[in-house]
Amino acid sequence: MYLNKVMLIGRLGVKPEIRYVKEDTPVATFRMATTEPYRTKEGEKREITEWHNIVAWRNLAKFCETYLDKGMLIYLEGRLQTRSWQAQDNTTRYTTEILADVIRMMEPKSARDGQQVTQSEPLSQPADAQPFAEQPAQTQAAAEPNAFQPAAEPEDDLPF
Numbered sequence: 001m002y003l004n005k006v007m008l009i010g011r012l013g014v015k016p017e018i019r020y021v022k023e024d025t026p027v028a029t030f031r032m033a034t035t036e037p038y039r040t041k042e043g044e045k046r047e048i049t050e051w052h053n054i055v056a057w058r059n060l061a062k063f064c065e066t067y068l069d070k071g072m073l074i075y076l077e078g079r080l081q082t083r084s085w086q087a088q089d090n091t092t093r094y095t096t097e098i099l100a101d102v103i104r105m106m107e108p109k110s111a112r113d114g115q116q117v118t119q120s121e122p123l124s125q126p127a128d129a130q131p132f133a134e135q136p137a138q139t140q141a142a143a144e145p146n147a148f149q150p151a152a153e154p155e156d157d158l159p160f
Contacts, residue, residue: 004079006098008052009106010034012072016056016064028061030054030068032076053097054078060100067105077102 013031020026035049054076056064068074078100087093 006076006078006080008032008034008076008098010052010074010076012068012070012074013051015070016061016068018061018065025058026061026065028054028056028064030064032074053095054100055081055097056100056103060103063103068103073106075102075104075106076100 010032013033016028016030018026018028032052032054033049034052035047037045037047040046076098078098080096081099082094082096084092084094
């Protein structure tokens with residue numbers, strides 16, 4: 001039995017870039033940062049930030065284009081893939097990226113912008129509902145809305 005599974009919670013470094021393959025197949029690419037805090041032997045707080053290249057296809061790419069923006073906190077599930085290509089100097093280059101299967105927003109846009117959502121504001125969905133997109137590798141299923149309660153995150157954990 002084999003397993004190739006990646007689960008990350010982190011912030012987007014850039015707004016997803018969308019391009020089309022064969023004119024009708026969207027693909028989104030973006031970078032995501034995960035940060036791990038630690039203490040030195042002297043007790044000083046430090047952080048290690050790791051950057052990940054993310055690729056999302058079809059309906060999940062459309063979800064990224066519609067809902068995701070730079071700095072957003074997201075949960076992502078996917079699998080690792082390494083690609084190779086020939087550079088202009090005739091050397092073989094490699095890149096490792098994560099092919100996304102599931103992306104969930106961990107905070108509402110209003111919380112990220114420092115705004116409060118009130119009852120008087122028109123909402124297209126309940127204030128506690130969060131859009132998510134799930135695309136199993138076998139079926140490439142469409143994105144569906146889902147109620148999700150985000151965990152409170154301090155604002156000082158931005159990796160950039």
